[in-house]
Amino acid sequence: MILHADADAFFASVVLRRRPELADHPVAVVAHIIVASANYPARARGVRSGTLAQDAQRQCPELVLIDVPRAEVEEAGDALFDLFHESARAVEPGSMEEAFLDVGADSSAQAVAAGHELRRRAAQELGLAVSVGVGRTKLMAKLASRAAKPDGLHVIGAEQEAELRRCLPIADVWGVGTRTADRLRELSISRLGEIDAIPYETLRRHCGTTMARRLRAIRDATDDATVRPVEHRSTLSSEGAIKGYARLDWTPRQLAEICVERVCRRALRAGLVATGVTLTLRPEHGAPDRVRKRPRAEATADPAIWLRVTHDLIDQAPVPALAGLRVTLTGLIPHDRVQQTLF
Ligand SMILES: [Mg+2]
CATH class of the missing domain: 3.40.1170.60 (MutS, DNA mismatch repair protein, domain I)
Structure with a gap:
């Protein structure tokens, strides 16, 4: 599970x-x-x-x-993942606050016990409500956590699983966007079970090979049930908004400094050093992001070094009416591995 x-x-x-x-x-x-x-x-x-x-x-x-x-949110996210790693033998991150966990449970009862313990620790040690879903595949676990909210635990057992594979609205399938849902509606499909009546070729033409295969797999109950852990994070980001609601606005250079400090501190705490930085500038009014990158030969998490680089990237060409920015350390490698290669 x-x-x-x-x-x-x-x-x-x-x-x-x-x-x-x-x-x-x-x-x-x-x-x-x-x-x-x-x-x-x-x-x-x-x-x-x-x-x-x-x-x-x-x-x-x-x-x-x-x-x-932001600082508090990012640190809470890191602490949450520390807890996930302590609770599971494999963790596959979804976002900064959600993940699939393989807790080595052979039975539903073992998975439920692990889920309760995780929830108890998150509440007690982090002051956060974490909802937990238990299922046989990732889709089922995700549907279960949705059903568990707020602040609960839900198990999708064999019976409910079979029912969902037949009756779940297509739009509720994780990964199905409004466009795919619209295309399937043209085929009079609004629930999972209804795709059985559609030849595979037709399904593929309407929503592409990947999605058609995935939907078929969900119907056959052979959808993804593997938690794929990442050995260590390859990137780490900090971001913020220029405009404050109850605080003063920041200048882009000030905000960059705050973000660089934070992201470097988090990398150091995780024992990681970076070989590059990406600066994402987010203009107001939903204009597309401007992305600027700079690699570096020597890996480091020294905030002074990355701040110089980041300020340099900001100064390259000013973006008028900036809403916010994100600083991403890239090419992260464990600090001890760098030392090994030196000797
Ligand atoms: Mg959430």
């Missing part, structure tokens, strides 16, 4: 750890001018992530808006 662990309303939960008086209050965390995460009381009032902060406030006037505390 596979576990899918996913922190609930992650950004908002991180904020609420030190603002417990707001726990029952509608709270939204804002990145730039967009709601990045809303707690469950806010969701109950119709606040959704991805909306403009001012629209969310109109929808729910007593909504408390808080800037994303």
Whole structure:
């Protein structure tokens, strides 16, 4: 059995750890001018992530808006993954706050026990609610964690699995976007079981080889059930917004400094050094990101070195009306491996 662990309303939960008086209050965390995460009381009032902060406030006037505390969020994400690694023999990251875990469970009961223990430790040691789904394949584990929210554990057993493989709405299949769902609707398919009536060739023409194979595999119950661990992270990012909601705005150079400091500290803590940096500049109004890269012959996680490089990349050509930026350390390798190659 596979576990899918996913922190609930992650950004908002991180904020609420030190603002417990707001726990029952509608709270939204804002990145730039967009709601990045809303707690469950806010969701109950119709606040959704991805909306403009001012629209969310109109929808729910007593909504408390808080800037994303990036440093805290990134460190909470790292701590969460440390816990995942302590709890499982293999961890496949999904995002900064969710992963598939192979806990070596042969039975559903063992997987459930491991899930409860993980949830208990996340709550006690990190102050975070982590929902856990247990299923035979990754899709089932992911559907289970969705069903477990908020702050729960759900197991999809054999019976429910068979039912889902037949009746699950296509749009709820993880990885199926609105375009694929629309194309399948043209074939009168809205639920998984309905693809049985469609010849494979037709399915492939409508949604491509990869998706057609995947949907068939889900119907045959041969979909992906392997947790693929990463040996160590190959990149590590820190990002932030120029505009503050309750703080002063930063200049791009100031924000770059904050991000470089943070990402280097996290790399050092993980025992990793980088051989390159990528600076992603995010203009306002949804204009496409500008990406600038710079490799370096010698691996390091020294913030002074990477800050010089990053400032250099910013100065190359100024981007007007910058909303935010991201600093990514690339080509990460364990620090001790660098020393081995020296001798
Ligand atoms: Mg989550």
